Amino acid sequence: MLDIQGLRFRAALFHSIRTFFRSHDFLEVDTPVRLPLVLPESTIEPIPTGTWYLQPSPEQCMKRLLALGCEKLFQICPCFRAGERGRRHLEEFTMLEWYRRDADYQELMKDCRSLLRFVVDDLNGQREFHPTISRSWFGTGAVDRQWQRIGVAEAFAQWAPVPVGEALVSGRFDEIISIDIEPRLGREIPCFLCDYPAECASLALLNPDDPAVAERFELYIDGVELANGFSELTDSGEQRQRFRGELELIKKRGGRVQRMPEQFLADLDRVDRAAGIAFGLDRLLMLLQSAESIEAVVSFSPDDWD
Numbered sequence: 001m002l003d004i005q006g007l008r009f010r011a012a013l014f015h016s017i018r019t020f021f022r023s024h025d026f027l028e029v030d031t032p033v034r035l036p037l038v039l040p041e042s043t044i045e046p047i048p049t050g051t052w053y054l055q056p057s058p059e060q061c062m063k064r065l066l067a068l069g070c071e072k073l074f075q076i077c078p079c080f081r082a083g084e085r086g087r088r089h090l091e092e093f094t095m096l097e098w099y100r101r102d103a104d105y106q107e108l109m110k111d112c113r114s115l116l117r118f119v120v121d122d123l124n125g126q127r128e129f130h131p132t133i134s135r136s137w138f139g140t141g142a143v144d145r146q147w148q149r150i151g152v153a154e155a156f157a158q159w160a161p162v163p164v165g166e167a168l169v170s171g172r173f174d175e176i177i178s179i180d181i182e183p184r185l186g187r188e189i190p191c192f193l194c195d196y197p198a199e200c201a202s203l204a205l206l207n208p209d210d211p212a213v214a215e216r217f218e219l220y221i222d223g224v225e226l227a228n229g230f231s232e233l234t235d236s237g238e239q240r241q242r243f244r245g246e247l248e249l250i251k252k253r254g255g256r257v258q259r260m261p262e263q264f265l266a267d268l269d270r271v272d273r274a275a276g277i278a279f280g281l282d283r284l285l286m287l288l289q290s291a292e293s294i295e296a297v298v299s300f301s302p303d304d305w306d
Helices: 004-023 059-068 105-124 130-135 152-159 164-170 173-184 236-252 262-268 281-288
Strands: 047-049 052-054 072-080 092-101 148-151 191-194 210-214 216-221 224-231 274-280
Touching (some): 004 072, 004 281, 059 092, 059 262, 059 274, 092 105, 105 130, 105 216, 105 224, 105 274, 148 152, 152 164, 152 191, 164 173, 236 262, 274 281
Parallel strands (some): 148 191
Antiparallel strands (some): 047 052, 092 274, 191 216, 216 224, 224 274
């Protein structure tokens, strides 16, 4: 359980983030946490609540708001994923998501740089938080320097025991990313790991110049993955085909049977060009406060009920 100073720091971070997005004309929205269906993603295990689900992400609802006509929107909300418990994982966690119409993943990378520079300067400028920031990774001023960008294929060539293609075929892609690549990323400066294989981007737009990769990136700081962003796939026919593949994988692993999100697909064709990103706020707090575990920066951890 956080002490009063920890609660103040967490509240100050959320306030700073809202100030940033409002100053850039983003609309703050709130959407349902309990949903009748979730987008089928075989890598995520949703938590059922009766015949419905707790949201693993607000993505489904926020893209439907884009279809309604929203241009730029953001949300800070709780998300839920089964079986996630560890130093950087909780089954309930706090997510920041934002979406832009008429944008791609390049714009999201610019947003990340601007957001973190603003938040660090804002918190560092407050007397009660300055000592904490100055002792953290952010106290080095690294966010103000040029950020690194590296492609997935290049990262595999440098550090992985096998090439990307072999890792995908053998089912070791995620394992190699987490063991061999992640710990090396963002140590000195923030790092964007970009251009994921098409097989690893069920909701992302493929690069028109190289359809073997998707316009997707993850942001890393000090070996910690903070965000996952991409240019949105807005072709409902292609998205339906990808969802069919995801539903098959979910069925094979014995997961709960899910249905096709028909209303989401109907709305998708009205979005046209867009980009969106999920950013883990509890992990950002870990880095800002030099905490060893995500449980040290949330208001209540699972152990606070034992």
